[in-house]
Amino acid sequence: MNLFEKIYLFCYLRKKEKALKNQKKLPFPVISVGNLTVGGTGKTPFTISLTNELKKKGYEPVILTRGYxxxxxxxVIVTKQHTANEVGDEPLMMALEGFRVIKSIDRYHGGLFAINEFRFNQSDKVIFIIDDGFQHWKLYRDLNIVLVDGIRGFGNGRFIPFGPLRSPIDEVIEADIVFITKRKNEELYKKLTDSGIKNIYFADLKVKCIKHGDGEEIKPSGQKVFAFAGIGNFQSFLELLTSLDLKITGYQQFIDHKQYNKCSIKKILKASKYAELLITTKKDFIKLKQSYFNKKLFYLDISMQIEHIEELLMNLHINLDTPHDAKNLTA
Structure with missing residues (x-):
């Protein structure tokens, strides 16, 4: 660990200590979905799958996100009418799924805002989900879920900018549940088990289909494809594409949360002139004007399969049906 990493760790621990001392609690259960590394663990598809599962069980999930x-x-309540530029790409993605999504830098205030706006009362089966919540200590969570990338793990084990770590690796023990995402990684599973973590499961990424913006689905049959995306783990995106009946003629990787301008679009069009299809992620698709691509632009629609979600909640004795302290039902 060099001097810059030591400074980062010192500031990180000071910030955490201060936030925990002033931690606040919402009057409904809170589930945090987060990670220890920079991007690419599949938080958004995991949160979407988790939210769907909770809705099936009769809960009223509300996603709290900072809207990077x-x-x-x-x-603000994120709606389909917002743009990614206004609320962030991932919050917009989740709102397009029909979920209740609140963009707020302070997730506690976002929770109080949601309670007022949706007029929740003590009998409602509300559950708040903090998107990217592991490092957001200001808000108490009843269940702490940490995702670890099954492809990259913890990388070189160093802090940013020298590696992918946002938090010390040993803090993974603070998780109630750890999910190894995208790919089953038995070596990583063993390392986590050896560290003392008992609840470790897998959450694999699955391709649902390839879609156009109007909802049209296509069945790939050997078409020439140019792939591009601005996500945390571009390699996993390519791996999913190569599992399909496609011929990838080229690809372009952009920084995570890429804001596309005319220059970057021209670059894509030039590099893809011999391709029959352009395929990107849904996260990128919602930020692009389809008119630039002459109906050749599609996105990879994916889902994340969460193992034993109902069993996990029961075994961990998280009583999500019991209302919390009701004193904060009004802001």
Missing amino acids: RGKIKKP
């Missing part, structure tokens, strides 16, 4: 790079600063 979204220009709107005050708490």
Whole structure:
């Protein structure tokens, strides 16, 4: 660990200590979905799958997100009418699924905002889900879920910018559940088990289909494809594409949360001129004007399969049916 990493760790621990001392609690259960590394573990598809599962069980899940790079600063209900530039790409993705999504830098205030706006009362089966919540210590969570990338693991084990770590690896023990995402990794599973973690499961990424913006699905049959995306783990995106009946003629990787401008679009069009299809992620698709691509642009629609979600909640004795302290039902 070099000097810069030591400074990072010192500041990290000071910030955590201060936040925990002033931690606040919402009057409904809170589930945190987060990771120890920078991007690419599949938080958004995991959160979407988790939210769907909770809805099936009769709960009213509300997703609390900071809305990275979204220009709107005050708490807001994310709707289909917003743009990624206003609220962030991932919150917009989740809102397009029909979920209740609140963009708020302070997730506690976002929760109070949601309680007022949706007029929840003590009898409602509300569950808050903190998207990317592992490092958001200001808000108490009843269940702490940590995702670890099954392809990259913890990388070189160093702190940013020298590696992918946002938190010390040993803090993984603070998780109630760890999910190894995208790919089954038995070696990583053993390392986590040896560290003392008991609840470790897998959550694999699955391709649902390839879609156009109007909802049209296509069945690939050897078409020439140019792939591009601005996500945390581009390699996993390519691996999913190569599992399909496609011929990848080229690809372009952009930074995570890429904001596409005319220059980057021209670059894509030039590099893909011999391709029959352009395929990207849904996260990127919602930020692009389809008119630029002459109906050749599609996105890879994926889902994440969460193992034993109902069993996990029961075994961990998380009583999500019991209302919390009701004193904060009004802001």
